[in-house]
Amino acid sequence: MGKLIAGTTTLPVAEIEVPQDRLRTVAEAKVKGLMEVIGIFGFTTPIEVRRAKGRFVLIDGAHRLEAMKRLGQNEIAVRAFDMSAQDARGREIAANLVAGMTPLQDAVFLAAWQSYYEERHPETRQGSAGAIARHGLQGNNCSFAELVASNRSVTPRQIRKATAAVRRLSSDELRILDGSPRPVPLDAIEKIGKIADADERATVVLRLASGQAKNVAAARRALGVERGVKAPPKDTLQEDLEALNKAWSRAGAIVRRRFVAANLDELRRLIADAEASDE
Structure with a gap:
């Protein structure tokens, strides 16, 4: 799983390589907060790095x-290891899962942990109950899911469903959602993952992340209207007005005189309000 390199306690900041495929983007607010602290x-x-062919690659501590x-x-304080890229990814995943993140990041890292574990134990990819029990996948995933669920005040089942949805999203879609000004909730992640049409899913992701749509249903409804698949949403106030005019x-x-006599006080108030608003 990796060996700590004795004697390497600091490194030049400029010599530490940051992998492009890191699962978690650097959040501006957290960087500024750390700078102040x-x-x-x-x-x-200390941050964690691994030695790889004469260079040092970041494992954990991108914000620091x-x-x-x-x-x-x-220079920066480090804990340096000799370990494989696979184990470094596993260490990055585990550290962030324990720390806790946004709902989307939780689901991304749980999905990555599952992939990492399957790489180490390929036989578990078959979903065999015996293999999963022998190699601890069920217990390990459950423990992380339960930890995240307790942090979020949701059920482990909700976490697992969101994690399964994340595995169906592209890296670009995850990056866009991760950059959303507002954290994407678990139920939205699950609903996005169920959208089979790639173009529709990409559009929903963009609209949700940019704030153009308040939720997944609204984004899909608006897209359906644009494509001519769905009728525009009804304006209930306009419908009531048309019905009243028609009656x-x-x-x-x-009948009109009787209606006016029965509603005279209300009509006078409404007329006064209308005249006042015109001034």
């Missing part, structure tokens, strides 16, 4: 590394 208390928690870069620090036009003079 480091400025007050100093750098207290970015904060130190912006603070103009030349008035059909009524005779006697």
Whole structure:
């Protein structure tokens, strides 16, 4: 699983390579917060790196590394390991799962953990109950799902359903959703994952992440209207007005007078309000 490299406790910031395929994007707010904390208390928690063909690659601590870069620090405290890229990914996943993130990031990392475990134990990909029990996949995934569920005040089943949905999304879709100003809720992740049409799913992701749609249903409904598949949403106020106008036009003079007499005070108030708004 990797061996700690003795004697390597600091490294030049510029020499640490950050992989392009990291599962979690760097959040601006967290970097700024860390810069303030480091400025007050100093750098207290080393980042983790692995040695790979003469260079050092980041495992865990992207926010800390970015904060130190912006603070103009030349060196950073590290814990350096000799380990494979596969095990480094597993270490990155586990550290972030325990720390807790947005609902989307939780689901992304749980999905990545499942993939990582299946790579280490290929026989579990078949879903065999015996294989899963022998190699601990069920217990491991359940423990992480339960941890995340307790942090989110949701059920482990909701977490697992969102995780399954994440595995059906592309890396671009996940990146766009992760960049949303508002965290994407678990139920939205699950609903997006059920959209089979790739073009529709991509459009829903963009509209939800940009705030053009308040939820998945609204985004799909608007897209359906644009494509001519669904009728535009009904304006209930306009429908009521048309119904009232139609009833008035059909009524005779006697019925109209009786209606005015029965609603005279309300009509006077409405007329006064209308005249006041025109001033």
